[in-house]
Amino acid sequence: MTPRPPTPPAHPAGGAPDPSGSDRDDLRRRNLAAVLQAVHLRDGSTRADLTRETGLHRSTVRALVAELVRAGIVTEDLPAPSGGVGRPSPRVHATDATRVLTLHPELDATHGALVGLGGRVLARARVPHDAPPTPDDVLAAARELRDRLAPTGPLRGVGVAAPGLVDRRTGHVVVAPHLGWRDVPLGPLLAAALDAPVTVDNDANCGVVAEALFGAGRGARAVVYLNGGASGIGGSVADGGTPTVGAHGFGGEIGHTLVRSDGRPCHCGADGCLETEVSRARLLAALGDVPASELEPTLARVVAARPSTALAEIDRQLGYLGVALRTVVNVLNPERIVLGGFLAALVRTRGTAALDAHLARALPGAREDARVVTAALGADLLAVGAAQLVLRDVLADPLSTGR
Structure with a gap:
């Protein structure tokens, strides 16, 4: 069985609770939170x-589940008879009553989704852009997506995966180079436009949480996530399912790791960053300017046909990715390195031999448990991750109104 992520302790430290009413209420909230967190991470638990x-x-669990059922947050059903001895234990499922709108602005579109507990994507839509969107374009797209995805019924909030550096405390996008944004108060603007609480984080932070809780990083304590897309390479690190973001929330920018001292200039002002040497645009150009939607099947054909200049470019990019991952292993000691976007396509079609050669030269100990895998959540990844920005408050206090 796949290991389950850790569930927060249900009981406060220090033994028996204080008999005062406030402490009893706090204990009840903690216990409700522990039960709902377990259902969230493994829907259908008995x-x-x-x-x-x-x-x-077990009597406490029965009472807590009944309370969550009355609130409409979960439902119970009996599994089909197995022929075993004794009564089967009811299975507990999250309902669709807890809903979060998620947004992800990108160069060519703003993507939206409606997400519930358990990492379930209930609906999705996108608003295309003819050019990199301005903040006003994203506000208009957000209103349209809200009206299309959640025209009726309450939302617990809005989670935003932004492609840039984000001040998590204020919801401001400090810089999103590929969108041409600087110092944009995206969270406050969206909150006013949508009349809903909004939480904003970097898209890679959202991705690492999603994969750590529900995807290829599930069961691993230390997870590094790297995603390659039109906007470059985003990276993030999670420990126990929580992003490790540094003093001001800007940690994890692995795309700006130095991999080539005489490399190309990067938009960040440095030279030879990972995302200048390992680039979807350069890869597509080497493949004959194929559309992004045809990237993986084209890679597969090139690898099968070998040799070619395109194959040389594939191997060049994997080599520089390996240089970066060796540094990641030495510095962060992850159990799992999860690759998404075009990085995952490179590995699926060419394999991990080039990466493994570099990881073999990482420090002993740090490299022993490090395993490179591809992201498991596909198109749902950022929606699931952005939803956790809102759902973490729901899970902490399941019966709160959220407003």
């Missing part, structure tokens, strides 16, 4: 599963 995972008494 009451017996929840009892084991939370450490609570």
